[in-house]
Amino acid sequence: MKGTRRLASCIASLLVVTAAFATWPRTPAAKAQQKPAPEVKIDNFSFTPPTLTVAVGATVTWVNRDDIPHTVVSTDDPKVFKSKALDTDDKFSFTFTKAGTHAYFCSLHPKMNGKVVVQ
Amino acid sequence: MSEGFLGTAAPWTADLVLLLEFAMAVGLLFGGWLARKKRFGKHGRCQSLIVLLNLAVVAVMMVPSFHNHVMPKIPAKLGKAYYALATVHGVLGVLAEVAAVYIVLSAGTRLLPEKIRIARFKLWMRTVLVLWWAVVLLGIATYTRWYVSGFFRS
Numbered sequence: 001m002k003g004t005r006r007l008a009s010c011i012a013s014l015l016v017v018t019a020a021f022a023t024w025p026r027t028p029a030a031k032a033q034q035k036p037a038p039e040v041k042i043d044n045f046s047f048t049p050p051t052l053t054v055a056v057g058a059t060v061t062w063v064n065r066d067d068i069p070h071t072v073v074s075t076d077d078p079k080v081f082k083s084k085a086l087d088t089d090d091k092f093s094f095t096f097t098k099a100g101t102h103a104y105f106c107s108l109h110p111k112m113n114g115k116v117v118v119q
Numbered sequence: 120m121s122e123g124f125l126g127t128a129a130p131w132t133a134d135l136v137l138l139l140e141f142a143m144a145v146g147l148l149f150g151g152w153l154a155r156k157k158r159f160g161k162h163g164r165c166q167s168l169i170v171l172l173n174l175a176v177v178a179v180m181m182v183p184s185f186h187n188h189v190m191p192k193i194p195a196k197l198g199k200a201y202y203a204l205a206t207v208h209g210v211l212g213v214l215a216e217v218a219a220v221y222i223v224l225s226a227g228t229r230l231l232p233e234k235i236r237i238a239r240f241k242l243w244m245r246t247v248l249v250l251w252w253a254v255v256l257l258g259i260a261t262y263t264r265w266y267v268s269g270f271f272r273s
Contacts, residue, residue, distance in 0.1 A: 068264070087196070108188070110121060110122045
């Protein structure tokens with residue numbers, strides 16, 4: 001009886017350890033496989049990347065890494081999205097729920113423009 | 120908002136204001152030259168026209184821009200050149216414009232009471248001319264900081 005209990009507890013321990021090893025390395029790998037959130041960097045009077053392709057439902061975040069303010073304004077009429085003036089390190093996010101191409105620009109510096117292609 | 124025509128990142132309106140302000144500052148120097156040539160009538164008309172034109176440019180173009188982009192950030196962000204240059208330019212600009220209007224009213228009209236009219240015209244006019252040019256140079260620095268890549272950048 002004692003031997004059976006020992007065997008059962010050994011098997012249970014082995015199962016726990018196996019399960020732990022089986023799941024532990026998968027978490028970082030799964031994280032590595034996740035796509036980073038789509039982001040557009042604003043720096044030196046430009047949007048990078050100038051054209052970003054995302055899936056329907058994706059949330060795009062613009063981050064101002066420049067040392068002067070910028071805005072992100074859709075060129076669509078009526079405007080689909082429009083940020084306030086973003087100071088250094090400020091962010092603006094927008095979720096694209098419809099497929100299509102959305103052009104945008106900086107209203108303070110009209111030469112700065114970019115595109116989000118939603119597929 | 121349309122793109123500018125000077126090849127910088129500025130909108131069309133900012134380029135127009137820059138050129139207008141520079142032209143007006145040169146115009147004031149020309150007006151000063153007219154005074155040296157004793158053509159006081161033309162001198163008065165030239166300087167008055169520029170002072171009034173500048174008042175319109177300030178009211179229509181610069182005050183709204185300052186109100187929207189700079190006012191909400193001061194005093195918190197005065198440590199940044201972007202806001203500091205614009206603020207100093209704005210404060211000195213208002214001072215120069217008020218002083219210039221005061222000279223125009225004192226020298227060219229009888230609207231002001233005798234007591235508060237200026238007497239030492241040359242000193243006042245030359246001082247305001249120097250201040251005006253300092254403001255214009257600060258305006259150019261502000262334009263450069265706001266719209267030109269690579270200048271005054273950290």
